[in-house]
Amino acid sequence: MHTRFTQAFGIRHPIVCAPMGYITGGRLAAAVSAAGGLGIIGGGYAGAFGSGPDLHDELALVQGHTFGIGFITWALARNAGMLDEALSHHPACVFLSFGDPAPFAPAILRSGARLICQVQCLRHVQEALDAGASVIVAQGTEAGGHGARRATLSLVPEVADHLAKRAPDALLLAAGGIADGRGLAAALMLGADGAVVGTRFWASQEALTPQAAVERAIAANGDDTVRTQAVDALRGVDWPKEFSFRVLRNRLTDEWSSREAEAWDAFGSLREAYAQAREQDDLDVAAAIAGEAIGLIHDRPSAGSIVESMAAQAQQLLQRGTSYLSR
Ligand SMILES: Cc1cc2nc3c(=O)[nH]c(=O)nc-3n(C[C@H](O)[C@H](O)[C@H](O)COP(=O)(O)O)c2cc1C
Numbered sequence: 573m574h575t576r577f578t579q580a581f582g583i584r585h586p587i588v589c590a591p592m593g594y595i596t597g598g599r600l601a602a603a604v605s606a607a608g609g610l611g612i613i614g615g616g617y618a619g620a621f622g623s624g625p626d627l628h629d630e631l632a633l634v635q636g637h638t639f640g641i642g643f644i645t646w647a648l649a650r651n652a653g654m655l656d657e658a659l660s661h662h663p664a665c666v667f668l669s670f671g672d673p674a675p676f677a678p679a680i681l682r683s684g685a686r687l688i689c690q691v692q693c694l695r696h697v698q699e700a701l702d703a704g705a706s707v708i709v710a711q712g713t714e715a716g717g718h719g720a721r722r723a724t725l726s727l728v729p730e731v732a733d734h735l736a737k738r739a740p741d742a743l744l745l746a747a748g749g750i751a752d753g754r755g756l757a758a759a760l761m762l763g764a765d766g767a768v769v770g771t772r773f774w775a776s777q778e779a780l781t782p783q784a785a786v787e788r789a790i791a792a793n794g795d796d797t798v799r800t801q802a803v804d805a806l807r808g809v810d811w812p813k814e815f816s817f818r819v820l821r822n823r824l825t826d827e828w829s830s831r832e833a834e835a836w837d838a839f840g841s842l843r844e845a846y847a848q849a850r851e852q853d854d855l856d857v858a859a860a861i862a863g864e865a866i867g868l869i870h871d872r873p874s875a876g877s878i879v880e881s882m883a884a885q886a887q888q889l890l891q892r893g894t895s896y897l898s899r
Pocket of ligand 1: 591714748751
């Protein structure tokens, strides 16, 4: 499937594995890239909140493939040295989300890597372009993990129109709710050059996701996620207020998701309990991080087979073209 995005990155399929912190390690990124997509290692909070998977080890696993690395921008600002370390491994791109990319853009562009910025509204698009991003990811609220309020279906074409007028060379990817070839075909129809896929790869064999979390997600459907700020407030991670966290509902979110103001008043009160729950896979407290697309996920296949089947289904659907119209 050739699009402007596959041509720019020299890959076969316009499918990007999202840089999911603690989930997209080197094995998953390498598997997606080997299958013809683009794997982006999740650098998450850039080590600003204690340790996660060792970035060096994860980067070693992806050498020899075209790969990228992603960071949560406001957290990278607290541990900016992490960017130089990442750039020393020669990623094809750096994927920044959630915060002002401008302070980091010069070093990224100087290194020869492309800057990909994930955005949630039109104001972010302009900030990303001003910083020098060559790829914009329009992320809809369906997405797993952090995000904001706009839905994919209208955000993507609105950003496509904006780019057509202001920055026609910039590439556009759609994110949020895309888990199969139907979603990929739809994203291309909306004006995107490809898709960023998180939740579907979260439930792949190579992801670092605990099996218990995948099993819970497979048993759930798309009604069973919630977007809330309460989890971050209680676990003491001071996310900027324009963002919230989509997770699989559990006992903690049932109790707190609609009490965000109270949760901020109780900032950090569950820090230790939450960290312990994560270590012990206690999914009643530590939420499984997944988007509305879990309703489309019923298994944990290899990442390579996800790439192949998503691309094949999208291609088949797009080729059917006008046959969708009744005669
Ligand atoms: C488990 C999980 C962790 C995520 N972590 C990050 C992250 O660290 N940085 C980031 O930019 N986006 C992160 N995201 C959001 C993705 O970049 C992407 O927008 C989203 O997964 C797309 O929607 P989908 O989950 O419906 O495919 C995460 C998503 C998930 C599901």
